[in-house]
Amino acid sequence: xxxxxxxxxxxxxxxxxxxxxxxxxxxxxxxxxxxxxxxxxxxxxxxxxxxxxxxxxxxxxxxxxxxxxxxxxxxxxxxxxxxxxxxxxxxxxxxxxxxxxxxxxxxxxxxxxxxxxxxxxxxxxxxxxxxxxxxxxxxxxxxxxxxxxxxxxxxxxxxxxxxxxxxxxxxxxxxxxxxxxxxxxxxxxxxxxxxxxxxxxxxxxxxxxxxxxxxxxxxxxxxxxxxxxxxx
Amino acid sequence: xxxxxxxxxxxxxxxxxxxxxxxxxxxxxxxxxxxxxxxxxxxxxxxxxxxxxxxxxxxxxxxxxxxxxxxxxxxxxxxxxxxxxxxxxxxxxxxxxxxxxxxxxxxxxxxxxxxxxxxxxxxxxxxxxxxxxxxxxxxxxxxxxxxxxxxxxxxxxxxxxxxxxxxxxxxxxxxxxxxxxxxxxxxxxxxxxxxxxxxxxxxxxxxxxxxxxxxxxxxxxxxxxxxxxxxxxxxxxxxxxxxxxxxxxxxxxxxxxxxxxxxxxxxxxxxxxxxxxxxxxxxxxxxxxxxxxxxxxxxxxxxxxxxxxxxxxxxxxxxxxxxxxxxxxxxxxxxxxxxxxxxxxxxxxxxxxxxxxxxxxxxxxxxxxxxxxxxxxxxxxxxxxxxxxxxxxxxxxxxxxxxxxxxxxxxxxxxxxxxxxxxxxxxxxxxxxxxxxxxxxxxxxxxxxxxxxxxxxxxxxxxxxxxxxxxxxxxxxxxxxxxxxxxxxxxxxxxxxxxxxxxxxxxxxxxxxxxxxxxxxxxxxxxxxxxxxxxxxxxxxxxxxxxxxxxxxxxxxxxxxxxxxxxxxxxxxxxxxxxxxxxxxxxxxxxxxxxxxxxxxxxxxxxxxxxxxxxxxxxxxxx
Numbered sequence: 001x002x003x004x005x006x007x008x009x010x011x012x013x014x015x016x017x018x019x020x021x022x023x024x025x026x027x028x029x030x031x032x033x034x035x036x037x038x039x040x041x042x043x044x045x046x047x048x049x050x051x052x053x054x055x056x057x058x059x060x061x062x063x064x065x066x067x068x069x070x071x072x073x074x075x076x077x078x079x080x081x082x083x084x085x086x087x088x089x090x091x092x093x094x095x096x097x098x099x100x101x102x103x104x105x106x107x108x109x110x111x112x113x114x115x116x117x118x119x120x121x122x123x124x125x126x127x128x129x130x131x132x133x134x135x136x137x138x139x140x141x142x143x144x145x146x147x148x149x150x151x152x153x154x155x156x157x158x159x160x161x162x163x164x165x166x167x168x169x170x171x172x173x174x175x176x177x178x179x180x181x182x183x184x185x186x187x188x189x190x191x192x193x194x195x196x197x198x199x200x201x202x203x204x205x206x207x208x209x210x211x212x213x214x215x216x217x218x219x220x221x222x223x224x225x226x227x228x229x230x231x232x
Numbered sequence: 233x234x235x236x237x238x239x240x241x242x243x244x245x246x247x248x249x250x251x252x253x254x255x256x257x258x259x260x261x262x263x264x265x266x267x268x269x270x271x272x273x274x275x276x277x278x279x280x281x282x283x284x285x286x287x288x289x290x291x292x293x294x295x296x297x298x299x300x301x302x303x304x305x306x307x308x309x310x311x312x313x314x315x316x317x318x319x320x321x322x323x324x325x326x327x328x329x330x331x332x333x334x335x336x337x338x339x340x341x342x343x344x345x346x347x348x349x350x351x352x353x354x355x356x357x358x359x360x361x362x363x364x365x366x367x368x369x370x371x372x373x374x375x376x377x378x379x380x381x382x383x384x385x386x387x388x389x390x391x392x393x394x395x396x397x398x399x400x401x402x403x404x405x406x407x408x409x410x411x412x413x414x415x416x417x418x419x420x421x422x423x424x425x426x427x428x429x430x431x432x433x434x435x436x437x438x439x440x441x442x443x444x445x446x447x448x449x450x451x452x453x454x455x456x457x458x459x460x461x462x463x464x465x466x467x468x469x470x471x472x473x474x475x476x477x478x479x480x481x482x483x484x485x486x487x488x489x490x491x492x493x494x495x496x497x498x499x500x501x502x503x504x505x506x507x508x509x510x511x512x513x514x515x516x517x518x519x520x521x522x523x524x525x526x527x528x529x530x531x532x533x534x535x536x537x538x539x540x541x542x543x544x545x546x547x548x549x550x551x552x553x554x555x556x557x558x559x560x561x562x563x564x565x566x567x568x569x570x571x572x573x574x575x576x577x578x579x580x581x582x583x584x585x586x587x588x589x590x591x592x593x594x595x596x597x598x599x600x601x602x603x604x605x606x607x608x609x610x611x612x613x614x615x616x617x618x619x620x621x622x623x624x625x626x627x628x629x630x631x632x633x634x635x636x637x638x639x640x641x642x643x644x645x646x647x648x649x650x651x652x653x654x655x656x657x658x659x660x661x662x663x664x665x666x667x668x669x670x671x672x673x674x675x676x677x678x679x680x681x682x683x684x685x686x687x688x689x690x691x692x693x694x695x696x697x698x699x700x701x702x703x704x705x706x707x708x709x710x711x712x713x714x715x716x717x718x719x720x721x722x723x724x725x726x727x728x729x730x731x732x733x734x735x736x737x738x739x740x741x742x743x744x745x746x747x748x749x750x751x752x753x754x755x756x757x758x759x760x761x762x763x764x765x766x767x768x769x770x771x772x773x774x775x776x777x778x779x780x781x782x783x784x785x786x787x788x789x790x791x792x793x794x795x796x797x798x799x800x801x802x803x804x805x806x807x808x809x810x811x812x813x814x815x816x817x818x819x820x821x822x823x824x825x826x827x828x829x830x831x832x833x834x835x836x837x838x839x840x841x842x843x844x845x846x847x848x849x850x851x852x853x854x855x
Contacts (some may be wrong), residue, residue, distance in 0.1 A: 002380070060443075061444075064443065064444050064446045064448070067446060067620060067622055068446070068617060068620055071620055071710070072649065072709070072710045073403070073608075073611055073620065074614050074615070074620075075712065076402065076612045076613065077613070077615070087649050087707070087709060087710075088651075090649045090710075091649040091650055091651040091707065092651075094646065094647040094648070094650050095646075095648065095650065097460070097647070097649065098646060098647070191654060
């Protein structure tokens with residue numbers, strides 16, 4: 001489903017039966033808090049377009065304003081359905097804020113709501129592009145060698161030097177990935193603005209998914225090197 | 233409209249506060265004391281004493297008097313076995329069950345003991361509102377504070393205590409967050425603050441962002457077993473060691489242990505004001521009562537060397553909380569001190585070093601939490617939207633997976649209310665129930681985390697193995713308390729969930745305790761009368777003794793008093809003194825009346841002499 005279609009989804013007030021757009025929180029007719037509908041997404045909940053670049057100060061300000069609208073503290077005297085609605089809306093708001101404020105969580109969430117398969121956390125190395133794969137194998141071999149050298153009594157200085165040298169190419173790749181990520185974020189946002197065709201946008205999301213997968217692999221490698229440094 | 237209050241249910245002291253016309257206010261007892269010692273003592277005939285009266289009984293009835301009960305809230309008897317040695321009262325409870333405190337021949341759960349304290353605070357508040365001329369002075373709703381690092385079982389136990397005391401618990405809020413509300417009201421600033429809350433038994437650190445009246449906790453950390461108590465125990469160990477062989481903590485009588493404890497606490501307080509003091513222990517009871525049994529000087533330097541390890545244990549949680557908030561110490565605009573232990577100069581210096589700036593000490597560290605709780609209670613019932621607290625869950629919530637590992641569903645420092653879902657299925661054909669073990673903690677293995685509850689999902693429609701798709705929804709509410717719901721997605725059948733709290737009370741148990749508390753209400757009223765009668769007797773005793781010490785008495789006795797009148801007074805005085813410790817209210821009342829009667833003439837004589845003396849040498853026109 002496209003994002004335009006989604007904003008047209010209606011929810012209905014359980015109290016007076018009036019219809020309301022998905023992104024509103026209170027019934028336009030009777031002002032009561034609306035029971036959380038099953039559809040809708042984090043972006044529309046915040047009244048934001050489904051874009052990847054988010055102004056954090058603006059997001060925080062929206063978060064505080066929405067918290068003030070439906071926190072359970074303010075529904076203590078309300079009816080049971082309203083109290084429940086306030087609890088559910090507040091939980092959803094808190095979950096949404098946590099996800100949207102982190103760029104990577106935000107990107108993964110976008111992939112999910114746009115219907116892409118989720119990013120594997122323990123993915124197969126063979127899914128990686130050949131260049132990355134070579135680098136991964138080389139580094140893993142080097143780490144094995146360094147461990148062996150440590151067993152054989154190499155000095156911490158020697159080990160550190162080898163670890164730093166081994167880390168350099170992966171760190172350079174990580175930096176390149178950050179730049180690619182930023183470029184993909186902008187490309188997606190532009191395509192949303194320009195209302196590009198679904199196929200074009202789908203291609204962007206697939207590149208994004210591959211990059212996130214690669215990135216998490218590289219991040220694990222850097223963590224492995226840092227663990228070795230800690231032990232040297 | 234009945235009244236709402238905020239309650240700080242502390243390890244050492246408890247307080248009650250409310251928001252009046254001029255802002256939040258701590259309610260004090262008749263003598264102006266806002267602190268109610270969190271001590272409960274069981275007298276003869278099941279009379280229950282709470283507060284100062286119970287504190288006096290620490291020395292005379294150590295086996296029937298319980299303190300620091302907060303340490304046992306929501307804990308299992310297995311958890312406290314090691315700690316039990318340090319307390320003179322008995323701790324028991326069946327293996328795997330909730331802790332029970334034995335007082336005399338009765339046993340109480342920690343929530344029941346806490347309920348006695350809450351009832352006393354409720355009574356204090358009701359008396360206050362009555363004196364204010366309020367028509368409806370009943371206090372039936374309260375916000376109660378807990379340490380931020382309390383887990384689900386400890387929070388639930390606190391809420392149960394409120395229910396047993398006949399209070400509707402509007403909200404359980406975290407102590408440092410409550411303190412920040414009171415601080416925020418005071419300062420009206422925007423910024424990032426760290427609340428360092430070092431109390432009698434618990435330590436909490438919370439990092440908050442304050443903006444647009446929203447108090448948003450970014451991260452919290454702490455240790456629910458780190459507080460002034462630990463400092464006291466180090467000092468008690470020092471004294472018993474120095475008192476020599478045969479006087480170790482394990483050998484000392486419970487009454488002596490209490491006497492030592494009180495002496496080291498006094499020395500600790502002294503050293504917050506002075507550089508040197510003396511620890512003086514006197515014999516608590518028996519024929520030698522009051523005789524000195526131990527004396528030693530103690531400098532602040534030596535004290536600080538002894539307690540440094542305890543103070544340093546607070547710094548690790550501070551660093552973790554800052555890391556979780558993604559902040560450096562330099563980004564903290566203000567460090568706010570809460571809790572009595574922050575009066576210790578070493579604690580203040582350590583906080584200053586950590587945050588690189590002198591901490592904010594403008595608030596009364598004993599009262600600020602209760603004031604914050606009162607503000608929160610006010611927000612909830614008044615409809616005022618000036619301020620809003622957004623707190624977090626201190627510990628991750630998860631479930632046991634295959635192989636004894638924990639799979640996290642809601643991460644620590646998530647803003648509450650928060651929710652998470654997990655999918656379950658069946659392993660054998662036509663399986664209709666699934667067991668789920670819910671845990672709280674940060675460790676990988678089930679055995680290293682806190683077991684919260686075991687749930688059984690029932691009513692799964694019979695299907696081939698692996699086909700049912702059961703969505704279990706975990707909801708942490710604004711109190712930080714968990715509830716669970718489930719549905720089978722293929723059939724949309726809601727599942728019934730049976731909850732067996734690992735270390736808590738069932739709803740039926742709480743109900744029963746509430747009923748029992750009504751049965752004991754009569755004994756409690758009796759205890760109150762007894763205390764009042766004793767206080768009255770004490771007043772008459774003191775007044776009489778004062779008259780007898782008056783230098784004018786010798787003259788008055790020869791001119792104004794009948795022969796034998798003084799002897800009758802002295803005998804009535806001795807009579808009353810001899811029954812003061814008795815629990816027989818009628819006898820104390822009767823002896824008080826006798827003393828009052830025989831001294832009436834003396835009082836008149838002394839008053840007349842006083843008036844005459846005052847008038848002597850004054851000119852009539854001056855009167």
